[in-house]
Amino acid sequence: MKVRAIGGYNQVGKNMTAVEVEDGIVLIDMGYDMEEVVEEDNEIEELNTKETIELGAIPDDSKIHDKKEKVKAIIIGHGHLDHVGAVPKLAGSYDCPILATPFTMSVLKRMVEQDKKNLNNKMIEMEPGDTYQASDSIEIEFVNITHSIPGAVMPVVHTDEGTLVYGLDNRLDDDPVLGEKPDYERMRELGEEGVKVFIGDSTRVDEPGRVMSESIVETELKHTIDQAYQDNGGVFITTFSSHIERLTSILKANDGRRKVALIGRSLKEYTNSAEELGMIDLSDVEVVSYWNETNELLEEISKERDEWLVVCTGHQGEPGAALTRMAKGEYPMEIQEGDNVIFSSSIIPSPLNRASRYRLDKMIKRAGGRVISEVHVSGHSKREDCRDLLLMLKPEKLIPSHGSTEMAAHHATLAREEGYTLNEDVFIVENGNTVDL
Template sequence: MTAVEVDDDIVILDMGLDMEEVVQEEDELEQMSTKESFESGTIPDDGIIHEQRDKVKAIVIGHGHLDHIGALPKLAGAYDCPIIATPYTMKIANQRIDEDRKEVRNDQVVLRGGDRYWLSNSLEVEFIHVTHSIPHSVMTVLHTPEGTLLYSLDFRFDEEPVLGVPSDYERIRRLSREPVKALIGDSTRVEMQGGAETESMVREMIRHRLERLHDSKGALIFSTFSSHIERLNALLQVNKGRRKVAFLGRSLKDYAKLAEELDLIDLQDVHILSYYDEVSHFLKRTASVRDEWLLVCTGNQGEPGSVLRRLAEGEYPMQIREGDHILFSSTVIPTLLNQYNRQQLEQKLKRQGAVLHRDLHVSGHARREDTRRLIRMVNPMTIIPAHGTLQMEASYAALAQEEGYRLNETIFLSEDGNCLEL
């Protein structure tokens, strides 16, 4: 969560959860009071902004991942201002708010990539379409009397997306004329060399793997991030109806159904089952004809309570057995708990004879060369690396130095609770 103050106006950019804390607290999060969530460190401590809440003109959300919208149910209601987001992002936000049952009565303004909106007499917000790992992602531009701010969390540059169109490069490039006073940069994958990975590449990886496996006698079980609608589309495309498809698990159902409302995925031929009893009943019927099915399950990180984890632990009438194939279309988010969960899951699956296929995936975050490309396109006056550990942000700073920026003069490293004055 970032707040930008210009004269007497404040704009809040994103209101997310600390995902490392969330993995540990997910079950209880909806039951937690706002105070308890502060104390557990899952939601941002917004005290410093809250003291000046009359100045806050908008809460602007860039995309629907939980580390960008997850704290809305707990925090947004305290501000008398609109929430601004794209259609898919707003649907996810509303679902989270409904589940949390908090008083969140903020007006909602739905904008699309390319739209602009006046927040006050002097501040205007603009959305620029970008590719990421969830539909309707945007970079947020804040036009102010002091210059332009570009908030670029999160993006990758994908020239061949499976869903939608490439990022709006023309608009990003034109920003350099304004000029851009500051760029807040996505440092998550900046340590990774190279760039230019595309979702079409992943689709081909999955296609090749499935070509070999379609005729096998086992179940094909696929797992990815539930909000990765583009990846689910890629899977449905390469399956081409050869196997019947089921989506199993609550978060898959939630994200897919919301996407369907906006024509982002066609679920006509997909069986969708959510609660334990439903899934259990379905798997009982499926076990004996498993070679007819492609089962998409929650649990790519090995989370306890997910469908894949429960399958591995023998909690359903269908047992994993030799000849079953598990396809992981994700990376393990590198936290200790995730790594432990995933290791547990893999051991259990292997012990029962399943064959594991890992890393059918590319990240939704820009690598080093795409980050450099953004800096060159925008030519910002200052750069503020964000969205990573200090090590990742320092790596972004080193990249900026290669591009002629200077630490503490035109590059600023910050941390939670700090203020930077430009």
Template sequence: MDIEIATIGGYEEVGRQMTAVRAGDDIVVFDMGLNLSKVLIHDNVQTERMHSLDLIDMGAIPDDRVMSDLEGDVKAIVPTHGHLDHIGAIGKLAHRYDAPIVASPYTLELVREEINDEGKFAVDNDLVEMDAGETMAIGDRCELEFVNVTHSVIGAINPVLHTPEGAVVYGLDKRVDHTPVVGDPIDMQRFREIGREGDGVLCYIEDCTNANRKGRTPSEAVARRQLKDVMHSMEDWDGGIVATTFASHIARVKSLVEFADDIGREPILLGRSMEKYSGAAERIGAVTFPDNLGMFGHRKSVDRSLERVMNEGKENFLPIVTGHQGEPRAMLTRMGRGETPYDIEDGDKVIFSAGVIPEPTNEGQRYQSEQLLRMQGARIYDDVHVSGHLRQEGHYQMLDALQPQHVIPAHQDMEGFSGYVSLAKSRGYTLGRDLHVTSNGNTIQLVE
């Protein structure tokens, strides 16, 4: 059976992930993501109202025209998890393919919201829910399997396409976490089984975000302990405390809510994406929040909540807000610019329970946001966080488990691939033979 990989997006940057695997006449598409930094550098861009071709020209979504070179039919569109760099282009591209969107329950809930928000195209693809550990047929000779992984969003999976030539494992995004705060641990046993059953693993496509970093990525349990230590150290502070994290990081939001109660403050979730992600997690029963937890996304309701905080005393509340990357229209950035009813005063604490995404736009915006906050007297608690991506020891662990015949680095630029290339070469892989460093818009023929 012919096996061909189209590396459509995410092979020259962190963002706009999209990969297609053709096995004979059947094609599976993994991810349809957005490169948010290409959007944020423009003022007041509303992607939901834009045409896909304009977004392609901006470099914001994958240029999927290479799909016309693949001889076959798309049988499934499979987003691996709910981050926008993996699902943010579904509203723009999915309608081009007569195929269902297959995802884990939480990811599918977020996909529904993306489709509902889309203002330019009608997306009528069937939505199929599949849990980790389940499988579905792809054509007559292939099978799709979901393997549970741990990441900085719940419901993450690594999809595996089982073909007569061996398995193709799409390894974006994950860390090896045996003690997650929400959800099940990564299923390393299943990865080891896949590496040793049948014809083994034909190809492994791997996220290289932290491949230049030594050691292993700590568990979310480590971040939870770190966050608890920071917040309990503020127990006697009688001024304002504000926290920010990834809205999609439900485990971290859950910890913030719990520790706010521990130190006698009422948590409030503020910002459109904070309401979106936490509300979706609660609707599907993935997490339980206190009945009285406020979630406010619209500007007027957010401002009313902050007016209440100011009237009743900042010392009684913990606003948990968007803006950890310094996004210009996010809540924390607006606070720093003095555009909300919340007054940041000398000595007030701001907890960044998030790292800076390693990309120049984010780094610049985050720096600006922190400077605005400091100018008002805020004290910054930085990087109370662990990454959702593998470091080098995790990559070694995955290669040892899967023992793939071919490896394709993804989710980075050429500089970001360098660490992974070195460690893969140390495991016996050779550039141009079975280690394929590629770019957007290319195809790699694995089996003819």
């Protein structure tokens, strides 16, 4: 078995891994690097595949190209853009099916439509627990896991050269607000059956302890909203648009006290997918994204600002997002004295995001609004969660991923505490490297 690190091994973004055995190749994830796309100020839809690779925005899969016909399946683990974003650009060159859960597939189909590409790959929807026979000796299995988006799974590739478990991305939530808790029983079983290699999520491995449950954020959100409503002003919340579980927590915390508006394109898109699959009920919620309808709704809300809860895009201070535009006064509703702006998010750690958020916070405060940050828990396993995964799966080898070399080193240090040895059974790799097992 060869594991090829194609993307996501030098950074948080553009994840892609290839698993190669005698009988075929399986590709896991095709994501893009949002920073590269934002910084270049390019619409990724306008660029061709080669240009997008050269930009560094999507994984460079050229090494797989000479053995294209060996590729038996493309697996997408969940619907975040750093896992699914490059599918419209890359998947078309492989004559094989794409496997994903229904929510992930719905996100994927919408992206393909926007990219104005016709993908001929067969799209096969699988639920956690389902398996797919990709070739004589390759079987793919989906194991349920929790993350910060619905439909996340831990893909497992069973081959006659051993089993690979792909752990991007996860956190371990025993009391999720939406969906089922992780399938620990199956993970322990896999550990007993024998796991050859585990690709581990390193994003938050350097942080001590465990990630708290989403149900705790729900309680915290209720408290924060209760306090904000006391001011009788406008209340704004911003969070990750794909975080349907968090949006559910927000609706529960509001509990019908105020009318709810969802504002912004990505919020509309992700909630559409969730609504189609019966994951969220938005029958009493106004959802807008186009300029005109947003203006109209905000004009109405501005006249009765103490009767609305505005959920909007812009948690990273993105220049074109709804919250930034409101703070700048580009919409008929502006932030004013007595308003509360709640960030149910964390700053994705990069200089660009930090600068944008700094500017946004300053604008809100200058207008007289109050900023409440970090009503949030991460979607990525912390140190003890990562240790739990190692203890349950008992992989022979660990390849840290989803992070910089520094993050991977933290993961390797944790593995050493559990008896692993660097370069013998833990491998820190970079994009373009191959681990021959």
